[in-house]
Amino acid sequence: MIKKILSFFLISLLLVSCVAPTARLPDINSAQVKEQEERQKKLSYSNFTREFQRTDNITFNINSSNQDICEKTDFDLGFKVSNSFAVGEKEAPFYPTELNLGSQLSVVSVSKNSNAFKTGILIGDKVNSINNELLETGKNGLNDYQKKITKLKDQLVKIEIYRNGVKKIFEYTLNKVCGFPLVFTRDQIINAFADGKNTYITQGIAEYSRDDNELALVIGHELAHNNRKHIEAKTTNAILGSIVGLTLDLLIIASGGYSNGEYTDMLSKIGAQAYSVEFEQEADYAGLYYAKRAGYDISEANEFWTRMGAKNPSSIAHNSTHPATAARFVALQSTVTEINSKIKNGEPLIPNEKKEYKKKDDTTTSQKKKFDLKDIFKKKQ
Numbered sequence: 157m158i159k160k161i162l163s164f165f166l167i168s169l170l171l172v173s174c175v176a177p178t179a180r181l182p183d184i185n186s187a188q189v190k191e192q193e194e195r196q197k198k199l200s201y202s203n204f205t206r207e208f209q210r211t212d213n214i215t216f217n218i219n220s221s222n223q224d225i226c227e228k229t230d231f232d233l234g235f236k237v238s239n240s241f242a243v244g245e246k247e248a249p250f251y252p253t254e255l256n257l258g259s260q261l262s263v264v265s266v267s268k269n270s271n272a273f274k275t276g277i278l279i280g281d282k283v284n285s286i287n288n289e290l291l292e293t294g295k296n297g298l299n300d301y302q303k304k305i306t307k308l309k310d311q312l313v314k315i316e317i318y319r320n321g322v323k324k325i326f327e328y329t330l331n332k333v334c335g336f337p338l339v340f341t342r343d344q345i346i347n348a349f350a351d352g353k354n355t356y357i358t359q360g361i362a363e364y365s366r367d368d369n370e371l372a373l374v375i376g377h378e379l380a381h382n383n384r385k386h387i388e389a390k391t392t393n394a395i396l397g398s399i400v401g402l403t404l405d406l407l408i409i410a411s412g413g414y415s416n417g418e419y420t421d422m423l424s425k426i427g428a429q430a431y432s433v434e435f436e437q438e439a440d441y442a443g444l445y446y447a448k449r450a451g452y453d454i455s456e457a458n459e460f461w462t463r464m465g466a467k468n469p470s471s472i473a474h475n476s477t478h479p480a481t482a483a484r485f486v487a488l489q490s491t492v493t494e495i496n497s498k499i500k501n502g503e504p505l506i507p508n509e510k511k512e513y514k515k516k517d518d519t520t521t522s523q524k525k526k527f528d529l530k531d532i533f534k535k536k537q
């Protein structure tokens with residue numbers, strides 16, 4: 157009997173493995189497939205562009221609103237450029253047409269609160285020269301641009317552009333900003349980090365944030381890691397090493413351009429290098445100030461970081477190093493209360509410091525109160 161059952165079972169197995177689909181499927185038109193492929197590609201680059209422009213805008217707001225309390229400052233042109241070579245010649249046609257991507261550099265993002273925007277520079281403008289120096293086109297376009305903008309000494313700049321073939325000249329004052337520019341990557345992983353030089357934001361985390369206020373919390377947090385020098389020399393070397401090992405793309409986007417880099421490998425490696433709990437707490441604390449000073453609503457900060465912690469146990473959520481999301485929730489709430497009471501009492505909106513914390517060439521900060529995270533926790537206990 158057992159034999160019979162076994163052989164029946166085996167035969168059934170054989171029969172199952174011989175079965176092939178018999179349904180008559182509709183014929184697939186290869187032209188339609190190609191059309192669909194292109195449509196999806198366009199959609200993907202359009203999302204990437206939208207999130208890049210949004211993140212660029214928020215980063216500008218945070219970096220410019222906090223320049224008075226940043227350890228490192230820079231002057232910002234207020235717009236980003238790219239060309240078809242930087243995004244990849246084959247891919248360029250799938251990017252939004254408003255970017256006007258070609259061999260000549262064009263404006264791909266303008267920060268809404270920048271002097272560039274106020275003076276009238278628009279997305280799609282072809283940038284011809286900066287301070288009367290002609291910009292290169294083609295493969296070396298972004299490199300040449302980078303060299304020229306790092307040479308800018310004066311805060312006053314003259315930009316010559318072409319819009320629909322018509323030459324226009326814009327002269328304006330560069331905005332002073334915190335010197336930690338945005339590097340936006342196409343990665344879908346939900347992550348963000350700081351390497352002491354730049355603020356890295358993935359498309360994944362930008363899309364995960366429900367509005368600008370939430371994304372501002374992330375950018376503020378990363379600015380705090382950068383501005384408060386949370387990266388030890390050893391770690392910095394490791395990270396820089398891995399960046400140099402990558403393609404030029406990253407340097408291009410780091411220097412204010414716009415390309416098509418994906419760095420998931422690097423992001424997960426760096427993501428694994430978690431900060432100490434104390435640094436994370438300080439980044440949360442100071443980050444809330446930075447976001448608030450830029451005009452963002454921080455009242456839902458605790459909800460956001462809790463949602464992030466539940467969803468994504470990576471470095472940004474801090475779950476691996478400290479599972480105490482409850483403590484984090486309470487600390488964030490206390491900080492929001494502290495900030496609100498300062499606004500109410502007309503006190504300076506600057507993070508409290510433990511010791512006399514004096515910023516270089518700035519005398520006003522010496523009046524800051526003592527900053528001690530323990531006090532925040534004590535209050536709630």
Ligand SMILES: [Zn+2]
Binds near residue numbers: 431436439
């Ligand atoms: Zn962090």
